[in-house]
Amino acid sequence: DVKVTQSSRYLVKRTGEKVFLECVQDMDHENMFWYRQDPGLGLRLIYFSYDVKMKEKGDIPEGYSVSREKKERFSLILESASTNQTSMYLCASSFTRAAETQYFGPGTRLLVL
Amino acid sequence: RKEVEQDPGPFNVPEGATVAFNCTYSNSASQSFFWYRQDCRKEPKLLMSVYSSGNEDGRFTAQLNRASQYISLLIRDSKLSDSATYLCVVNTNTGNQFYFGTGTSLTVIP
Numbered sequence: 001d002v003k004v005t006q007s008s009r010y011l012v013k014r015t016g017e018k019v020f021l022e023c024v025q026d027m028d029h030e031n032m033f034w035y036r037q038d039p040g041l042g043l044r045l046i047y048f049s050y051d052v053k054m055k056e057k058g059d060i061p062e063g064y065s066v067s068r069e070k071k072e073r074f075s076l077i078l079e080s081a082s083t084n085q086t087s088m089y090l091c092a093s094s095f096t097r098a099a100e101t102q103y104f105g106p107g108t109r110l111l112v113l
Numbered sequence: 114r115k116e117v118e119q120d121p122g123p124f125n126v127p128e129g130a131t132v133a134f135n136c137t138y139s140n141s142a143s144q145s146f147f148w149y150r151q152d153c154r155k156e157p158k159l160l161m162s163v164y165s166s167g168n169e170d171g172r173f174t175a176q177l178n179r180a181s182q183y184i185s186l187l188i189r190d191s192k193l194s195d196s197a198t199y200l201c202v203v204n205t206n207t208g209n210q211f212y213f214g215t216g217t218s219l220t221v222i223p
Contacts (some may be wrong), residue, residue: 030178035213040215042200042218058210101147101162104156106155
């Protein structure tokens with residue numbers, strides 16, 4: 001079974017803090033993704049990566065950065081957290097560049113005070 | 114215009130009912146189509162891929178209409194355990210972006 005894990009299920013941070021969200025997959029998938037999910041807006045893509053050290057902006061990259069130093073790990077960084085970044089963050093991975101199924105981690109609920 | 118649009122519902126149906134969801138997509142170059150299921154406070158999980166000829170998996174049937182750019186999901190003999198949000202997902206195959214609908218909420222009532 002594919003396993004995608006995220007470092008925290010729940011996180012509370014203060015405005016201006018730097019926040020790291022970690023995602024690890026164990027199936028040697030090339031592609032990894034970070035989404036945020038908000039009521040009424042669905043899943044929106046923040047960044048994705050199709051190879052180590054490669055990254056591409058999604059639909060809403062502002063205020064975020066990512067790091068992929070190893071194939072199995074994709075990190076999302078909030079340089080200076082703001083209240084409008086309170087959300088559910090979901091990491092996903094998929095195999096090959098073709099449109100394969102995405103497998104999601106359990107999500108991190110981030111509250112920025 | 115959104116890439117993928119779904120009726121958010123909610124759909125409240127009695128056990129045993131048949132229910133259908135539709136989803137439209139805007140990019141005619143889209144090549145891959147999926148239905149995901151998301152339970153409350155959980156991550157989305159693949160329910161089924163949607164193939165050009167339509168496909169069935171038990172009580173679930175998925176259809177694709179390329180001319181009208183919509184996909185559908187039919188659930189027969191609804192069970193209480195079918196209560197969830199159903200997400201329509203589309204990929205163009207030209208990049209690595211998957212486009213998600215906002216989801217359709219289904220509640221199956223005893």
